[in-house]
Amino acid sequence: MCGIVGYYGPKNPKEVIMTGLKALEYRGYDSAGVAILDKGVFKRVRAEGKLSNLSEKLTAEDFNGHLGIGHTRWATHGKPSERNAHPHTVGDVSLVHNGIIENYMELREELIKDGAVIESDTDSELVAHLLNRQLKKTPDLLPAVLAILPRLVGAYAIVCVNVKQPETMVAFKNGPPLILGVGSDAMYIASDVQAIVSYTKNVVYLEDGEVVEVKGTGYKVFSAKGKPTDKPVVEINWTADVASKGGFPHFMVKEIFEQPRAVAQAIQPHINLASTTVEMFELGLDQKALSEIERIFIVACGSSYYTGLVGEYMIERLARVPVECDIASEFRYRHPVLPKNSLFISISQSGETADTLAAVRLAKAAGVKVLSICNVRRSSIDREADGHLYMNAGTEVGVASTKAFSATLSLLNLFSIAMAKAKGKLTLAEEQDYVRQIQAAPAQIETVLNLDKWFKEGADQLKNFRGFLYLGRGVHYPIAMEGALKLKELAYMHAEGYAAGEMKHGPLALIDDDMAVVMLAPHDELFEKSISNMEEAKARGGQILSISTGHNKRLEEISNFYLALPEAGWFTMPLLEVVPVQLLAYHVAVSLGHDVDQPRNLAKSVTVE
Ligand code: G6P
Secondary structure (H helix, E strand, O other), X not given: OOEEEEEEOOOOHHHHHHHHHHHHHHHOOOEEXXXXXXXXXXXXXXXXXXXXXXXXXXXXXXXXXXXXXXXXXXXXXXOOOOOOOOOEEEOOEEEEEEEEEOOHHHHHHHHHHOOOOOOOOOOHHHXXXXXXXXXXXOOOHHHHHHHHHHHOOEEEEEEEEEOOOOOEEEEEEEOOOOXXXXXXXXXXXXXXXXXXXXXXXXXXXXXXXXXXXXXXOEEEEEOOOOOEXXXXXXXXXXXXXOOOOOOOOXXXXXXXXXXXXHHHHHHXXXXXXXXXXXXXXXXXXXHHHHHOOOEEEEXXXXXXXXXXXXXXXXXXXXXXXXXXXXXXHHHXXXXXXXXXXXXXXXXXXXXXXXXXXXXXXXXXXXXXXXXXXXXXXXOHXXXXXXXXXXXXXXXXXXXXXXXXXXXXXXXXXXXXXXXHHHOOOOOHHHHHHHHHXXXXXHHHHHHHHHHHHHHHHHHXXXXXXXXXXXXXXXXXXXXXXXXXXXXXXXXXXXXXXXXXXXXXXXXXXXXXXXXXXXXXXXXXXXXXXXXXXXXXXXXXXXXXXXXXXXXXXXXXXXXXXEEXXXXXXXXXXXXHHHHHHHHHHHHHHHHOOOOOOXXXXXXXXXXXX
């Protein structure tokens, strides 16, 4: 999940590479480095920690060259340290790598036997050794890369340079994303478009197994066997998404507050305002094919997986089609049975998550149509899918997903309506009623955001709990799990999300005065059952924070804290109740002094298994 940049051109490479790395910092932030050709040598500067540490080190440095590479790291092999930071330089070769070389032990042993002195604990340095060794036989970078490619097992996106070829960069990939930017007088290589979009809008998306050789301002793309390949240059109409906090102290809270707009933007293309009905045109299936779907698989990771679980409830309840929702890293290793007439839905904000991408490929290989729900257009998953639903949430910078989560929920709302219609399970009046509910959601989310003040003031008290149990039933259960995940990733506190009815099968034993119980219990058909579960927790000393709707005397008596959400049905309630659990995690983390936008050990886009 590291971010990589390469640059050849007349501008100051330091500026271009650092601009690119800033845009890629979401991919990893435990160390960073650059290597820039300066008077015939690659001058390498690396720093442990965030990119700002590297920036500081670089202020004193001047570079006169026109070629360079840069990297921001999320450690896999070797702890975060300057020694393990990229670029790795061996002899004439310097390179940056995103991914994991799986046969690293075998390569390491072989290289050591061959006399290599290995300086870092990384798998990436071994690739530099292989290339350096190969360059002694084939002194040109491109043939050297082609020669060592069969030796690499695993996932990689690599840019390499050779001190003896001051106008050349070679990049190659298998798994993680890599793009080439074609400027009028410069060439760029990067992990994503945002890294280079302020310099050029002409992009070549590299596919797995491809190798690109940049020579001056020209480039050629080859297959892994060295066969020249024609690749289209795609003109993108993006502008640099100048990440600004817009007056908020953190990106995360800004993105929490952007949720009303994110939901409105996600649903807008799919609602016919005149008839108050759903029209989804890019599903990759016509109405007949949709009506013939007999089984749906939803596969995702992290927070996206929890949206999928909500989707499972919605689709089964409305369309009566069986749905299986799976964690992507498990899905392909459980040898899933994908019957004919199945639809595979992948959910991924980034569209780059390695496990989700691998699951998509497995589904495609089984002949199943893939519908992608993603935020980043033309991301790897988006490009492979048959159908597309876009979150339209705008760039999400905070590592913990918020507005993409809500945007996805609202798309699943609409998809469940579309599916139910295709199956003949909804009358027009019912459809219109559901559409009105989702149309009302942005304004209701705005009301919920008023709870921000309560959580801000309460955080100092909440942070003293030893742990948090989040409980919910039905459609609220995945939101309970999302709440627990948020608290773990931001506040580094122990938290678990449980189906409220499961409490008596174990988790009740955890409850005492130091345990907070966050109960998601809006007034719906499960409300009475939820109250019983709260009584059970209360009787054992649990400190209860209830998130409900309206007023209920008994519930307010049991609860130490009681928060009321606007009235809404089960269909859109997840969109409302996720907001308080986001705010809880955010404010507790802030009051503990944590970096909420870049929590420790995590990264926004996980492009390794
Ligand atoms: C990482 C992020 C999470 C995200 C998950 C899945 O773990 O920190 O916020 O939910 O990846 O990412 P995706 O881009 O596939 O939705």
